[in-house]
Amino acid sequence: xxxxxxxxxxxxxxxxxxxxxxxxxxxxxxxxxxxxxxxxxxxxxxxxxxxxxxxxxxxxxxxxxxxxxxxxxxxxxxxxxxxxxxxxxxxxxxxxxxxxxxxxxxxxxxxxxxxxxxxxxxxxxxxxxxxx
Amino acid sequence: xxxxxxxxxxxxxxxxxxxxxxxxxxxxxxxxxxxxxxxxxxxxxxxxxxxxxxxxxxxxxxxxxxxxxxxxxxxxxxxxxxxxxxxxxxxxxxxxxxxxxxxxxxxxxxxxxxxxxxxxxxxxxxxxxxxxxxxxxxxxxxxxxxxxxxxxxxxxx
Numbered sequence: 451x452x453x454x455x456x457x458x459x460x461x462x463x464x465x466x467x468x469x470x471x472x473x474x475x476x477x478x479x480x481x482x483x484x485x486x487x488x489x490x491x492x493x494x495x496x497x498x499x500x501x502x503x504x505x506x507x508x509x510x511x512x513x514x515x516x517x518x519x520x521x522x523x524x525x526x527x528x529x530x531x532x533x534x535x536x537x538x539x540x541x542x543x544x545x546x547x548x549x550x551x552x553x554x555x556x557x558x559x560x561x562x563x564x565x566x567x568x569x570x571x572x573x574x575x576x577x578x579x580x581x582x
Numbered sequence: 583x584x585x586x587x588x589x590x591x592x593x594x595x596x597x598x599x600x601x602x603x604x605x606x607x608x609x610x611x612x613x614x615x616x617x618x619x620x621x622x623x624x625x626x627x628x629x630x631x632x633x634x635x636x637x638x639x640x641x642x643x644x645x646x647x648x649x650x651x652x653x654x655x656x657x658x659x660x661x662x663x664x665x666x667x668x669x670x671x672x673x674x675x676x677x678x679x680x681x682x683x684x685x686x687x688x689x690x691x692x693x694x695x696x697x698x699x700x701x702x703x704x705x706x707x708x709x710x711x712x713x714x715x716x717x718x719x720x721x722x723x724x725x726x727x728x729x730x731x732x733x734x735x736x737x738x739x
Contacts, residue, residue, distance in 0.1 A: 461597065489700070491592040491690030516632015517596035524628055 453551040454558050456482045457502050458539055459495075459523050460513040463488075472544050481548040487518050495522040507532035507555045509547065509562065511539035534559035542569030584655045585613070587662045590671045591687040594619070594664055595629045595639070598687065602727040603662060604637065610659035611638040615647045615674055616666050644670060648677040655680065668708045675720050683721040685732075686712070698738040701726045709739040 458465035465484030473479045483502045487495050499522055503510070510523045515537035527533040534555035536543070543566030550561055586607050591599060594614055603609065612633065619625045620643040630639050642650060647663075654661055663681075665671045668689070675681045688701050695703035702724050704712070716722045716735045723732035 489690060491688070491692065492594075493592075494691055514597065514632070516600070516629075518593040520632060521593075521596075521628050528624070 452506070453481070454553070454555060455503070455506070455508045456511060456544065456547055456551075457485060457499070457508055458482060458511045458544070459485045459487070459499065459519040460539070461487055461517075461519065464513055468539065468541060468544055471541055472548060475545060476548055478548045481551060482544065487522075490518065492518060492522055495519070496525060499523065499526050503530075503533070509533075509555050509559050510535045511544065511547075511562070512537045513539055536562055536566075538566065540566045540569060542566050584657055585661045585663050587685055588671075588674075588681055588683055589662060589664050589685045589687045590666070590668065590689060591664060592666050592689055594666050595632050597632075598727055599662065599664060600633055600637070606728050607662070608660050609637060609662055611640060611654075611657065611661040613640045613642060613647070613654055613661060613663045615642050615644060615663060615670060617643045617670075619666075620646070644673045644677060647674060651678045651680065668704070668711050672711055672715055675715055675718070682719065683723075684715065686722065686724040686738075687726055699724055699733060702738055704739065713739050 458468050463486060465486055469482045469484040472482055485498050485502045490498065495518055503526070510527065510533060512519045512523050512535060514520060520537060523535050527535050532555055536559045543562040546565035547558060547562045551558060587603055589599065594616065595612060614629060619629065620641045626641050633639050665674060671684050686702055689703055691703045694705045697703050712722050712735060722735040724738050725732040
């Protein structure tokens with residue numbers, strides 16, 4: 451099974467910033483592509499998405515579970531069986547994803563969601579970091 | 583209170599509508615008027631997912647909007663009426679004479695359209711349709727978010 455690609459779809463420059471951050475932290479530069487919805491209607495965002503995904507299976511990481519990034523991604527996934535869509539993208543899930551891409555899109559997506567969720571914590575006051 | 587905003591936005595339900603306008607207007611329902619979406623359960627599910635549960639989403643065709651408009655106007659809650667393109671806006675305003683204003687919130691780049699504002703691209707035909715709408719007494723302005731200046735139709739068509 452070849453390595454999956456990850457496409458990040460976001461408002462403004464969030465996607466590209468996440469791609470840059472993952473590259474800076476891991477040195478992996480070829481796993482992710484960022485797509486912005488800036489200046490896009492639904493049709494044009496769909497075109498940008500098609501170009502970014504290209505051929506083959508992929509996981510599409512979207513910023514919010516609603517809105518133009520989400521609806522365009524879902525419409526694309528409806529037409530392509532080898533695409534999984536993850537919402538609520540964060541840096542932690544992408545850092546895990548780039549090292550675990552030799553699986554199916556669904557499996558990679560589930561794993562990324564698990565890693566991303568584990569990174570979300572609340573700390574209030576002078577608490578021990580491990581208690582957060 | 584009834585309908586507080588009549589918006590043309592080719593992204594239909596998205597962050598600017600739900601959060602940008604929805605929060606300051608205290609919106610409780612969104613009427614999405616679109617013949618295609620109103621005939622597709624899948625599309626309706628998709629748009630509903632972007633809306634918090636306390637906001638009701640009503641899907642309508644242009645025909646059913648004309649029939650149900652008085653119900654929405656009589657609603658005690660605050661609502662937004664949303665269409666995705668100029669032609670639907672023109673159809674809504676023609677069928678429902680009570681519609682006296684439209685906010686152009688997002689019409690984006692496509693072949694044949696020219697940039698009028700950062701968030702408004704129109705063909706000459708579309709610009710003409712908006713001017714005709716304004717000439718019939720509909721107040722047409724462009725404004726993506728509530729904190730921006732409403733741009734009068736003369737400045738972008």
